[in-house]
Amino acid sequence: MERIKQEPISLDDMLIVSDGPHIRSDRTVRRTMLDVIIALAPAMIGSIYFFGLNALKLIIVSCISCVVFEAGIQRLLKREVRIGDLSAVVTGILLAFNLPAPTPWWVAVFGAGFAIIIVKELFGGIGSNFMNPALAARAAIMASWPEIATNYVNPDGISTATPLAIMKAGGSSLPSLTRMFIGDIGGVIGETSAILLLIGAAYLIIRKVIDWKIPVFYIGTTAIFLLLLGIDANNIIYHILGGGLILGAFFMATDYSSSPVTPKGRIIFAIGCGLLTALIRVKGSMAESVSYSILLMNVAAPVIEKWTRPRVFGEVKRNESR
Amino acid sequence: MSTMLENLTFKGGVHIPENKDLTSSKAIERAREPKTVFIALHQHVGAPCEAIVKVGDTVKVGQKIGESNAKLSATVHSSVSGQVKSIKKMYTAQGIKCDCIEIESDGLNELDESIGVKSDWTNLSKEEIVNKIKEAGIVGLGGAGFPLHSKLLSAEGTTIDSFILNGAECEPYLTCDHRIMLEEPEKVIYGLEVLMKYFDNCDGYIAVEDNKKDAIDCLSKASSDKDIKIASLKTKFPQGESYRIVDSVLKRVVPQGGRCKDANTLVTNVGTSYAVAEAIQDNKPLYERVVTVTGNGVNEPKNLLAKIGTPIGDLIEQCGGFKGKPGKIIAGGPMTGIALHSLETPIIKETTGIIVLSEEEVKIDKVEPCIKCGECVSVCPVFLEPLYISAYSLKGNMEMANEYNALACVSCGSCSYVCPSKRPLTESINHAQNEIKSKREIS
Numbered sequence: 001m002e003r004i005k006q007e008p009i010s011l012d013d014m015l016i017v018s019d020g021p022h023i024r025s026d027r028t029v030r031r032t033m034l035d036v037i038i039a040l041a042p043a044m045i046g047s048i049y050f051f052g053l054n055a056l057k058l059i060i061v062s063c064i065s066c067v068v069f070e071a072g073i074q075r076l077l078k079r080e081v082r083i084g085d086l087s088a089v090v091t092g093i094l095l096a097f098n099l100p101a102p103t104p105w106w107v108a109v110f111g112a113g114f115a116i117i118i119v120k121e122l123f124g125g126i127g128s129n130f131m132n133p134a135l136a137a138r139a140a141i142m143a144s145w146p147e148i149a150t151n152y153v154n155p156d157g158i159s160t161a162t163p164l165a166i167m168k169a170g171g172s173s174l175p176s177l178t179r180m181f182i183g184d185i186g187g188v189i190g191e192t193s194a195i196l197l198l199i200g201a202a203y204l205i206i207r208k209v210i211d212w213k214i215p216v217f218y219i220g221t222t223a224i225f226l227l228l229l230g231i232d233a234n235n236i237i238y239h240i241l242g243g244g245l246i247l248g249a250f251f252m253a254t255d256y257s258s259s260p261v262t263p264k265g266r267i268i269f270a271i272g273c274g275l276l277t278a279l280i281r282v283k284g285s286m287a288e289s290v291s292y293s294i295l296l297m298n299v300a301a302p303v304i305e306k307w308t309r310p311r312v313f314g315e316v317k318r319n320e321s322r
Numbered sequence: 323m324s325t326m327l328e329n330l331t332f333k334g335g336v337h338i339p340e341n342k343d344l345t346s347s348k349a350i351e352r353a354r355e356p357k358t359v360f361i362a363l364h365q366h367v368g369a370p371c372e373a374i375v376k377v378g379d380t381v382k383v384g385q386k387i388g389e390s391n392a393k394l395s396a397t398v399h400s401s402v403s404g405q406v407k408s409i410k411k412m413y414t415a416q417g418i419k420c421d422c423i424e425i426e427s428d429g430l431n432e433l434d435e436s437i438g439v440k441s442d443w444t445n446l447s448k449e450e451i452v453n454k455i456k457e458a459g460i461v462g463l464g465g466a467g468f469p470l471h472s473k474l475l476s477a478e479g480t481t482i483d484s485f486i487l488n489g490a491e492c493e494p495y496l497t498c499d500h501r502i503m504l505e506e507p508e509k510v511i512y513g514l515e516v517l518m519k520y521f522d523n524c525d526g527y528i529a530v531e532d533n534k535k536d537a538i539d540c541l542s543k544a545s546s547d548k549d550i551k552i553a554s555l556k557t558k559f560p561q562g563e564s565y566r567i568v569d570s571v572l573k574r575v576v577p578q579g580g581r582c583k584d585a586n587t588l589v590t591n592v593g594t595s596y597a598v599a600e601a602i603q604d605n606k607p608l609y610e611r612v613v614t615v616t617g618n619g620v621n622e623p624k625n626l627l628a629k630i631g632t633p634i635g636d637l638i639e640q641c642g643g644f645k646g647k648p649g650k651i652i653a654g655g656p657m658t659g660i661a662l663h664s665l666e667t668p669i670i671k672e673t674t675g676i677i678v679l680s681e682e683e684v685k686i687d688k689v690e691p692c693i694k695c696g697e698c699v700s701v702c703p704v705f706l707e708p709l710y711i712s713a714y715s716l717k718g719n720m721e722m723a724n725e726y727n728a729l730a731c732v733s734c735g736s737c738s739y740v741c742p743s744k745r746p747l748t749e750s751i752n753h754a755q756n757e758i759k760s761k762r763e764i765s
Contacts, residue, residue, distance in 0.1 A: 016650045016684050017661040019749040021735030022677075023338070023494070027697075027742045029690050085690065127693040127743075211696070261696035261707065312730045313704040314565070314578040 029126070033086035035209045039200030040093050040251065046196040047189040050155040051101040055189040061105045063092030065112030073121045087126050091115050094134035097190020097247060098291070099141070100151045107148055111137035131298040132255045135291050142291075152186040160186035163242040164281065164288055167235060180241040191244035201250035214259065214270045215249035221274025229282040245277065248290035258298040265301070265308035272297045272304075324545040324552055330529070330570040331556040334703040336736045338494050338559050338657070340533060344616045344623040345497045350505055352627045353613075354640055357427055359402050359631030360412055361387060364420040365670035366461040367468045368394030373423055379406045384434040384607050386457075387423055396469040396671075397459040399434075401609040401629035402427035415634065415653035415673045416467070417660040422668060425631070439605040443516040446602070451520050458601035459608050459671075464488055464499070464562065464591030465654050467672035470598070473590070474520060477583045482521040486571055487514050489530040489537065489592040490555055490562035493655025496675045498612040499592050501625045503530065503537035506596055507544035509603075513595030514550065516602055517588075528592065529553040529571050531561055559657060560734035564589040566703055578730050608671055615641045619648045619678030628669060634676050635665030649684035652677040657735040687744035698737035698747055704730050708737035708747040715754035720761065723754035731755060 047055040070088040074081045095111050115133035123129050142149040154160045163174055163185055175185045183193025191197075204210045222245060223236050231239065239245070253259060253273050260269050273293045280289030364370035371388030375381060381400040388398040400423075407424040414420060443451065456471035487510065491499040503510060510528070518526040528545075530538050532554045542552050553571045555561050565576040567589055574585040582589050593612065600606040609630050616623035621642025628637055634651065638644065652659040653673050669676070698708040706727055714723040728751055737747040 015648060015661075015663055016686070017663045018650075019746070019752070020652075020659055020661075020733075021657040021738050021748060022650060022652050022659065022661065022679065022684070023656045023739065024687060024744060025336075025338075025740050025742075027740065028744070029693055029742050032693070032695065032742050082690075087693075125691060127691045211700075256696065257694045261694055261699045261709065263700065266696075309707065310699070310705040312578060312706060312727045313569075314575045314580065315727075315730075 029085045029087070032209055033090050035204060035207050036090050036251070037086065037093065039204045039209075040090075040097075040190075042196040042199045043097070043190055043193055043247075044093065046183055046193040047097070050183055050192065051153075051189050052157075054101045055096075057105060058099055058101075058103060058108050058189065059093060059096040062096035062099075062108040062112055063089050065109045066092035066095070066116050069113050069116040070121065073117050074125070077121065079125065082126060085126060088116060091120070091133045094190070094251060095137050098134060098138040098188050098244075100149070100188050101153050101157070102151050103148055107141055107145060110144075111141050114140045127257045129257050130302070131295055132252050132258050135252055135295050138291050139295060152188070154186045155184055162187050162288065163238050167238060168281075174238060177237060177241070180238060185242070187242070188244065191247045194241045194246050197246045197250060201246070204250070210250065210254040211266055213263070213266050214254050217267050217270035218249040218253055218273045218277075219245060221271045222277045225275055225278030226282065229278055231282065239281065243281070243288045244290045248294055249273075252290075253294050253297070258301060260301050260305040260308065262305055262308045262310055264310070265304045268304050268308060269297050269301055272300060324542055324548060324550045326542065327551055327553040327571070329532075329556055330553055331558060332561065332566045332569045332703060334701055334705065334736070335558040335560060335566075336701045336740055337557075338739065340557075341494045341616075342497050342500070342533070344495065345614050345625050346500055348497075348501075348623070348625055350501050350612055350625045350627050353629065353632065353637060355427060355429060355431065356402065356629055356632040356636050358407070358633075359400075359425050359427065359629060360422040360633065360668035361398055361400060361425065361631040362412070362414040362420055362422045362668060362670050363388045363398060364418065365398065365414060365416065365467065365630070365672065366396040367466065368392060368396070368472065370420055371395060371398055373409055373421065375406050375423065377406050377408055380404065381406060381425060382432045382434040384437045384609055386607070394469060394472045396461045396471075397457065397607075399459055399607040399609045400425055401631050403430050403432040404428040413662075413664065413667055415660065415662065415667050415669050417653075417662070422631075437604060437606050441602060441605070443512075443519055443602055448520055451516060451602070454601050454605070455598060457607065458597065460594060460597045460601060461608070461671050462591055463593035463597065463611060463672060463674070465658065465672050465674050467670075470590060470594060473588060476581070477521070477588060480583045481586055482524055482583065482588055484525040484527060484572060484587045485514065485517045485521060486567060486587060486589045487526070487528040487592050487595050488562055488564065488567055488589050489528055489534070490567060491534070492531060492557070492559045492562040493657055493659075493674070495616050495677050496614050496655050497616075498614045498625055498674055500534050500537055502593050502596050502612055503534070504540050507540050509596045509599040510541070510592050511545050511548065511550060512603070513598035515548070516598050517590070517595070521588075525551065527551045527553050527571055529555055529567055531555045531557045533557040559736060560703060560732070563703065563732055563734055565732070611671060611673070613637060613669060613673055614675035616675060617678040617680075618683060619645055619680040621645045630671055631668045633666050633668055634662065637669070637676055638665070638678065644678065645680065647681040648678050649681040650679045652679070657739065658733065689745055690743040692743055692745055695742060697740040697742070701736045701740050703734060703736065704732060706731060708751060709745075711754060712745060712747045712750040715750040715757075720754055720757045723751075724758050728754040729758060
């Protein structure tokens with residue numbers, strides 16, 4: 001940044017002279033993050049409706065902790081404080097969405113600290129995190145307090161197994177599809193309502209904030225591999241609506257800095273997520289697998305990106321004529 | 323019968339608010355006679371000209387006042403009749419400093435004797451055509467300023483089977499080409515016929531973005547009895563960049579580091595074709611052009627037929643002067659044009675427009691860290707990864723910038739335009755290009 005002078009020269013205090021282009025789109029980082037928050041709002045309201053004040057408490061604690069941690073660490077590291085870009089708020093909401101309703105507040109604080117300080121800021125801040133901060137924090141919580149992180153409850157507050165866990169155990173008392181779709185089922189607070197998440201996702205796609213290819217290829221691949229691995233076709237819809245796949249595919253796998261920037265890379269990344277999700281669900285010991293699948297593919301993203309560097313228009317073979 | 327090709331396009335690119343309605347319905351007006359003009363001796367790609375007049379000489383309109391023996395250069399002519407006052411270094415509308423001949427107009431507009439000698443392409447040989455174009459000092463008027471006769475001669479030895487006239491005018495605000503196509507379709511077509519004949523009656527195309535339906539209709543009508551193809555292009559920036567237009571119209575790929583002729587085609591602007599028609603029909607050299615003077619910073623935006631060398635301040639004044647406080651004055655389009663700092667700056671042959679942006683429109687954005695959204699990758703028309711080239715360039719790592727194909731960048735500005743972090747992508751990639759090229763020249 002030091003090499004090119006950023007400040008255009010102003011002559012006679014009147015005209016600005018700078019390099020082109022002289023016009024810029026009105027899209028900003030803050031606006032992009034605000035769009036994500038708007039897109040998460042329906043599911044947020046749904047989570048409070050289904051899981052009550054506990055959900056509200058977790059969302060507030062998580063968001064405030066993320067913002068405070070971000071401001072604190074940035075000041076400590078003598079970086080510019082960038083809480084105004086709202087990315088910490090997005091991380092806060094997504095972290096809360098990945099916690100079950102009875103989770104104690106201090107777990108959310110721990111998760112926020114892990115996400116913001118370790119995963120985001122220590123690796124360079126916004127745009128430089130190699131994993132999705134909220135998901136990495138969930139994994140840390142899962143490893144530290146497994147019983148808290150998997151203490152799934154039904155909206156009525158009674159401990160329950162998630163639909164995927166019921167299927168995994170071979171049980172048959174699955175909730176109705178309508179309940180699955182609306183979100184009246186057990187799970188972490190933000191993953192249960194497919195319809196509310198999809199409303200937000202549609203908004204993000206229309207606003208061109210996310211690339212539709214990642215969620216579509218992710219969910220599609222998951223469904224195909226589940227079928228190939230012998231899951232009953234009638235149960236596929238439960239697999240798509242349950243286990244946080246919608247939340248993960250539209251809001252987590254699409255995280256900019258932990259997914260490839262190349263068009264082909266994004267598709268391979270999404271297929272990888274889908275394959276891992278199906279494999280872990282069927283062959284692994286866990287019923288839920290979206291978080292780990294995305295985290296594993298996050299780590300693979302830089303390599304995928306290198307493999308899929310686009311072929312330059314009119315490219316002549318290397319070492320030829322140049 | 324003219325043929326219509328529709329919905330042609332290319333991959334990548336970006337939609338930008340057009341702002342063309344400020345001037346698109348305004349007929350071309352002749353600009354007021356300038357009191358003094360400053361004719362730049364270097365207003366084209368290639369070698370600068372040497373002055374062939376001295377201070378104190380009297381000159382006429384269209385008289386040759388500068389030329390060069392270099393293969394790649396274009397002669398310059400006086401645009402007024404009057405007296406040579408000085409030859410001094412000035413900044414031109416291209417942003418470079420070069421010798422300019424200052425001529426004070428006597429207001430008589432006396433034409434050089436050579437102008438008005440009629441001829442017709444049907445009985446001109448190839449050599450005569452290229453000579454007339456050379457003598458008229460015609461360069462690409464779309465903004466590139468490549469000498470046309472050099473372009474024609476450089477194709478020697480390759481087969482040119484198609485000639486494309488570029489009427490895309492994909493830059494926002496500009497309407498000079500639009501107006502020329504609407505008001506002088508016959509001359510535009512005439513120029514194309516000359517160029518088609520030069521390449522042994524090759525195919526001829528006029529490619530226009532579909533936001534100018536009236537121009538497309540007008541050209542179709544005017545060419546109804548001719549074997550010319552009208553290509554309607556989807557409106558998207560940078561459609562008018564020559565390799566994009568070759569890709570859209572002919573579905574041919576110009577190899578990296580190559581030129582259009584490597585795809586057996588040549589492209590020139592519709593205004594250039596108009597200038598060719600004038601040079602052939604009336605032996606009229608290129609000493610005036612249509613300039614779109616526009617933007618929210620001027621009171622009455624207009625399309626002016628202005629004499630080369632007119633100071634931009636003169637033109638802005640004729641458009642009612644500044645509206646409010648000006649923030650930035652741009653020569654050319656807002657995406658690839660050059661910001662100017664003085665009202666004395668003279669226009670040159672490749673000045674398509676003068677855009678005055680108001681103070682509010684040119685707020686300086688704060689540069690934020692790259693969030694890797696990948697927008698720059700998805701809009702890049704040459705399929706680069708601007709975020710990485712820029713990052714390497716800013717770190718001074720030109721080897722890696724080159725590895726990521728910095729040299730393939732066409733500097734269209736699309737990446738910088740879409741960047742939500744307002745990063746100087748195009749700017750830093752241009753910087754890398756210069757560094758890489760200069761290193762090559764040294765070694």
